[in-house]
Amino acid sequence: MSRLSTELLIEPSIVRDNILELKNQIEDKSNFMAIIKSDAYGHILTNIVRDIDDLVDGYGVVRLEEAIELRKLSKKKILLMQGVYSNEDFLEACENSLDLVVHNSHQFEIIKKNNYFNNLWFKINTGMNRLGFEEEEFLNIYKNYLTEKKFTLMSHLSASNVPSERSNENQFKRFDRLSNKLHSEVLKSIANTGCILNFPDKSFDWVRVGIGIFGGYIGNSQLKTAMTLRSPIINIRDIKKGEKVGYDGRAIASKDMKIATVYMGYADGLPNNINDGTIVKVNNQDAKVFGKVSMDVTTVDVTNIKNCKIEDWCVFFSPKHSINNMASSNKLISYDLMIRIKSRVKRSYKKLV
Numbered sequence: 308m309s310r311l312s313t314e315l316l317i318e319p320s321i322v323r324d325n326i327l328e329l330k331n332q333i334e335d336k337s338n339f340m341a342i343i344k345s346d347a348y349g350h351i352l353t354n355i356v357r358d359i360d361d362l363v364d365g366y367g368v369v370r371l372e373e374a375i376e377l378r379k380l381s382k383k384k385i386l387l388m389q390g391v392y393s394n395e396d397f398l399e400a401c402e403n404s405l406d407l408v409v410h411n412s413h414q415f416e417i418i419k420k421n422n423y424f425n426n427l428w429f430k431i432n433t434g435m436n437r438l439g440f441e442e443e444e445f446l447n448i449y450k451n452y453l454t455e456k457k458f459t460l461m462s463h464l465s466a467s468n469v470p471s472e473r474s475n476e477n478q479f480k481r482f483d484r485l486s487n488k489l490h491s492e493v494l495k496s497i498a499n500t501g502c503i504l505n506f507p508d509k510s511f512d513w514v515r516v517g518i519g520i521f522g523g524y525i526g527n528s529q530l531k532t533a534m535t536l537r538s539p540i541i542n543i544r545d546i547k548k549g550e551k552v553g554y555d556g557r558a559i560a561s562k563d564m565k566i567a568t569v570y571m572g573y574a575d576g577l578p579n580n581i582n583d584g585t586i587v588k589v590n591n592q593d594a595k596v597f598g599k600v601s602m603d604v605t606t607v608d609v610t611n612i613k614n615c616k617i618e619d620w621c622v623f624f625s626p627k628h629s630i631n632n633m634a635s636s637n638k639l640i641s642y643d644l645m646i647r648i649k650s651r652v653k654r655s656y657k658k659l660v
């Protein structure tokens with residue numbers, strides 16, 4: 308008998324399929340930037356880059372360390388999305404031929420001091436109020452320094468996944484109003500995954516796509532989850548109607564039941580507050596979380612699963628069982644589920660054939 312462990316399997320062929328699907332949605336002239344911050348949303352950045360480099364026009368990351376590591380693997384454009392905060396970091400970014408986001412005047416001081424205006428992306432605030440210049444502030448910089456320069460104007464949507472949300476329209480309006488005041492060679496970028504799918508006419512010159520390429524976008528069944536998270540059953544027991552399962556007795560049996568205990572808990576990165584009833588798969592059949600997630604194990608109702616036994620896999624999500632099921636039934640986001648899996652889970656990466 309081999310040692311039991313929880314596993315996270317990553318399938319790059321699915322990431323590739325998702326990229327092709329998303330590229331179909333945008334205009335031919337739009338460039339495709341794969342956003343691979345946070346270790347490619349948990350999919351192992353170094354491997355992913357090797358396996359998608361021929362399909363994309365560039366990459367976006369947040370940390371300078373990530374960008375430098377990435378530069379050793381790809382000659383494509385690399386955008387450092389948080390920009391730099393010191394002259395040392397600025398010089399290091401230049402040495403590595405990175406594109407830089409400039410989102411406030413503190414950062415622009417560094418650019419000015421070095422009198423270096425290549426490969427810059429100016430981020431403007433169109434309503435998210437997180438990062439980015441205000442319109443007047445940016446126009447001031449533009450008039451003084453950028454009228455003859457090539458650069459990209461960017462912004463980020465706060466609710467691109469909800470097409471009916473008014474903020475989208477308002478953000479597009481503010482983006483258009485400002486970009487219309489700039490010279491015609493300025494490039495534009497506002498689209499993330501949700502924007503591509505809900506507002507495809509806003510793909511402009513660069514799309515910046517993260518969650519979609521990993522199959523975590525809710526509301527599109529063409530995009531497949533590229534991760535499989537599975538854990539073996541380590542115990543099975545029968546309980547009587549009225550008995551309680553797990554901490555605080557949250558789950559109470561409404562009938563006689565069969566309960567499987569699975570070898571994964573919140574110490575492995577499963578959220579502690581997963582609801583009873585969350586669908587998981589055992590032997591390709593639906594089973595349901597029953598009882599609070601513990602540190603090392605989770606209990607699952609397998610009353611209706613045929614031939615269920617110790618060592619069978621309990622699959623939390625996979626290409627055939629979208630991560631969005633767990634996300635939406637628990638008011639969680641797939642982004643968070645992907646990046647929270649801990650290092651004690653055995654991670655493996657399928658070879659691209």
Ligand SMILES: *Cc1c(COP(=O)(O)O)cnc(C)c1O
Nearest residue numbers: 342463499500515516517518519
């Ligand atoms: C993370 C991020 C993206 C990608 O967003 P998705 O919703 O994952 O497609 C795009 N732009 C910026 C600035 C980001 O931080």
